[in-house]
Amino acid sequence: MxxxxxxxxxxxxxxxxxxxxxxxxxxxxxxxxxxxxxxxxxxxxxxxxxxxxxxxxxxxxxxARFPIVKELAEFDFNFQPSVNPKVISEFATMSFLDTQENIIFLGSPGVGKTHLAIGLGVSACKQGIRTLFINCHELLLRLTRAKEKGHLERVIRRYERYDLLIIDELGYLPIASEDANLLFQLINGRYERKSTIITTNVPLSSWGTVLHNQAAAEAILDRLVYRSHVIKIKGKSYRLASAQN
Incomplete structure (x- = not known):
């Protein structure tokens, strides 16, 4: 050689x-x-x-386990005028992590909540921020299994360590009362320590009904809404618009 x-x-x-x-x-x-x-x-x-x-x-x-990789640049703000692009651009700087603020994207199915959540998650990854994306139903299944096996505290600590946790589709499937308590434990563990993004089609006032646990819902909202940005998307469904074209 x-x-x-x-x-x-x-x-x-x-x-x-x-x-x-x-x-x-x-x-x-x-x-x-x-x-x-x-x-x-x-x-x-x-x-x-x-x-x-x-x-x-x-x-x-x-x-980060995104179901699909989507960039914020791909989001059609003209189609969804209720979303302020300047606000989203500010979120993309990840400055909200410095003050442990949360973001809740609220709106009907198909309006782009998940796209925005993924786009912010991808921006976080590019900036070296430890990020995880998980569907709410999958998250609760994992927490339930961990509780059954006696590993709940360890699993919750693992989720608590992510600098940015994105919980997608809260409320799309019914949540049992005991599962609402598990979700509260996780949110409580991240409270004022880490930032969380949640997408949901359920108005905040109806979370008690969806979670089948009014006390847990109020406790979760108390910790989420404090230092939180609630982005209400009132536009049309992208999927329905695509189907009609």
Whole structure:
């Protein structure tokens, strides 16, 4: 193995595979005296940093478990004029995490609540914020199983550690009274410590009915609505509009 081959091998062993793959191109430029060695090394390291950041974002988005990746730039604010794009842009800076504020997207099915929640989640991942997206029904199933196995506290602590927790579709399926208590334990554990985004089609005044537990509903809302942004989307359904076209 000559020195050049050894260099490529070393780069690969250092997990600098992208740098190794671009090495030959810049070696030729240096040999042809088109750029200096320093310029070549600078370009190689800049490309490597960009590549590693892109890979970090990909891993973060994958770990967040979004059902589909949607960007805020894809959201049609003209179709939903009740949503203020400036407000959403401010959310995308993740400044609301600094004060442990919550966001509740409220509206009928199909108006874009989940799209906005995912878009904010993706923005969080790009900024290195530990994020998890989970359907409310799936979350309650996981908490119920953990309680049955005696692992509830451990599982709740795991969900509490996420800097941004996105709970999707609260109220789309009925919630048993005992499940409402589990949800309260989770929300209470994140209260004034971490931020949560919730999407729901149920007015806040009706949560007691949906949760079949008025006391738990009031306790959950007390902790969620404090330092919270409630975004009411009054527009039409994207899916119905697409079906009619």
């Amino acid at each position: 000559n020195q050049y081959e050894q260099l490529r091998s070393n780069l690969s062993q250092l997990n600098l595979q992208n740098l190794a793959e671009n090495l030959e191109y810049y070696r030729k430029l240096v040999n042809n005296q088109e750029i200096s060695f320093t310029e070549a090394l600078l370009a190689l390291t800049q490309q490597e940093l960009k590549y590693q950041n892109e890979e970090r974002i990909k891993r973060s988005i994958k770990r």
